Amino acid sequence: MKTIKIVLSTLLACSLFAFTSGDKAPLKVTQAFSKKFPTVKKVKWDKESATQWEAEFKMNKVEYSANFLEDGTWQETEHEISKKDIPATIKTALMAAFPGYEIEEAEISETPKELLYEFMIEKGEIEMEVAINANGTIVKQEVKNDKEDKD
Structure with missing residues (x-):
């Protein structure tokens, strides 16, 4: 029984880790993103530099990236x-x-x-x-x- 509890605890910890982003963008950044891209629901955030965050997302089946400063100022959007x-x-x-x-x-x-x-x-x-x-x-x-x- 103890082995099952350990296995279940490990699986729970791993699943929580797998579904949380390593980087959480500041509220001002996420609000600015939502205002600029109101239809986008799924976003992956990465810390691009000490002062800049990058969002990766899809719009109309096209992959995009958008960069914002810590204060929410939009810098750039790119797509292939x-x-x-x-x-x-x-x-x-x-x-x-x-x-x-x-x-x-x-x-x-x-x-x-x-x-x-x-x-x-x-x-x-x-x-x-x-x-x-x-x-x-x-x-x-x-x-x-x-x-x-x-x-």
């Missing part, structure tokens, strides 16, 4: 998009600036200041991260070094 959903003007700007590159990943990043299309592109051994604003202007380009990224 398929290649077919990239606006023609954005795709044209990307391909004109980086001929011969293949799009590996595409996502939309929205901040209070702007909307960006972010890409991971590849040509042979070269991998780049590129951001293009809604006007088709390249605002960031950075070569990714696989060796450095894996260290």
